[in-house]
Amino acid sequence: MGDDIKRVGRELIHKGAIIDVYTDHMEFSNGHHADWDFIHHDGAAAVVPVLPDGRIIMVRQFRNALERETLEIPAGKLDASDEPGVACASRELEEETGYRSDKLEWLITLRTTVAFCDEKIEIYVAENLVPSRQHLDEDEFVDVKAYTLDELKEKIYSGEIQDSKTVAALLAYEVKYLRR
Amino acid sequence: MGDDIKRVGRELIHKGAIIDVYTDHMEFSNGHHADWDFIHHDGAAAVVPVLPDGRIIMVRQFRNALERETLEIPAGKLDASDEPGVACASRELEEETGYRSDKLEWLITLRTTVAFCDEKIEIYVAENLVPSRQHLDEDEFVDVKAYTLDELKEKIYSGEIQDSKTVAALLAYEVKYLRR
Numbered sequence: 001m002g003d004d005i006k007r008v009g010r011e012l013i014h015k016g017a018i019i020d021v022y023t024d025h026m027e028f029s030n031g032h033h034a035d036w037d038f039i040h041h042d043g044a045a046a047v048v049p050v051l052p053d054g055r056i057i058m059v060r061q062f063r064n065a066l067e068r069e070t071l072e073i074p075a076g077k078l079d080a081s082d083e084p085g086v087a088c089a090s091r092e093l094e095e096e097t098g099y100r101s102d103k104l105e106w107l108i109t110l111r112t113t114v115a116f117c118d119e120k121i122e123i124y125v126a127e128n129l130v131p132s133r134q135h136l137d138e139d140e141f142v143d144v145k146a147y148t149l150d151e152l153k154e155k156i157y158s159g160e161i162q163d164s165k166t167v168a169a170l171l172a173y174e175v176k177y178l179r180r
Numbered sequence: 181m182g183d184d185i186k187r188v189g190r191e192l193i194h195k196g197a198i199i200d201v202y203t204d205h206m207e208f209s210n211g212h213h214a215d216w217d218f219i220h221h222d223g224a225a226a227v228v229p230v231l232p233d234g235r236i237i238m239v240r241q242f243r244n245a246l247e248r249e250t251l252e253i254p255a256g257k258l259d260a261s262d263e264p265g266v267a268c269a270s271r272e273l274e275e276e277t278g279y280r281s282d283k284l285e286w287l288i289t290l291r292t293t294v295a296f297c298d299e300k301i302e303i304y305v306a307e308n309l310v311p312s313r314q315h316l317d318e319d320e321f322v323d324v325k326a327y328t329l330d331e332l333k334e335k336i337y338s339g340e341i342q343d344s345k346t347v348a349a350l351l352a353y354e355v356k357y358l359r360r
Contacts, residue, residue, distance in 0.1 A: 004321040005242050014193050014201060016217035019296060021194060021201050024244060028319050037196035038245055039219065062185050063294045064204060065218055070294055108336060110344040113292035113299060114243045114250055115257075116199060120342070139208050141184040156288060157356060162300070164290040164344040171351035176337060179359060
């Protein structure tokens with residue numbers, strides 16, 4: 001199958017703030033050629049922060065791409081493409097929520113949109129949370145609130161929570177930690 | 181919070197095969213300005229096809245963005261941005277797997293990567309599957325195979341399945357249909 005599709009060229013179209021845009025020149029085993037889109041992203045990490053009472057800390061923020069606010073698990077992009085995911089998750093947890101954790105466990109790895117983008121998100125479960133201090137980036141505006149997993153599942157199945165990393169992470173936590 | 185961040189301009193950078201690339205000019209309540217990336221995608225639909233014995237039909241295909249094959253639920257982009265998700269899901273199910281369903285039920289809606297892209301995927305569960313005929317697009321190369329949900333969960337928690345729509349959809353199916 002990898003033999004049926006071959007990339008014969010890659011052309012940089014645009015270097016953006018957090019992504020690079022390429023046109024890939026593809027060749028197929030049937031002799032056809034096509035130009036495919038490719039977006040490079042350095043990668044990200046995210047965290048399911050679980051309070052001792054089982055509630056999960058969520059962040060609400062304005063998302064320009066959707067032109068509305070979204071409710072998500074804390075996340076952020078890697079400082080550099082070789083930053084370990086667990087370091088990034090730990091940092092974003094403290095920066096966005098004001099909690100620290102000494103117990104982060106890898107849960108799942110996601111590729112957000114495989115048809116055209118290489119973005120990878122490493123997702124962790126954070127327990128043993130202790131209050132620290134929220135310190136957002138200068139242009140970051142985030143509201144923080146804790147919800148029960150039942151409340152969050154209701155929001156997933158009603159369509160209120162749609163962010164893919166958040167849906168996948170919350171359900172992966174439920175299935176792995178609470179249902180076995 | 182929407183008041184803290186305002187888009188004051190949008191500039192088309194590139195029209196790709198399945199995405200359009202923009203630079204958005206943003207203004208913050210603290211007086212700062214920044215350029216943010218925005219990718220438009222027309223949207224997609226996907227389907228969790230459940231056989232009478234409970235196994236789920238999956239597709240394996242080469243993904244150029246990841247430079248490897250991936251195991252995913254059947255999915256495809258909308259023919260036009262106003263095509264109903266359920267019509268797209270039904271079509272992609274038959275084209276990619278060779279099965280038809282007269283019972284598609286909406287499961288969840290996902291936004292693949294909210295930091296920079298508006299792509300939306302409507303995901304359905306398909307039951308009452310009956311064999312039809314696979315008819316792939318000319319440049320589409322896909323292997324089809326059915327797995328038990330336990331096999332697929334093992335692949336999620338080992339990191340073998342990473343595609344976000346697939347992880348979210350399979351776990352959403354498990355939690356909603358099999359665990360209540």
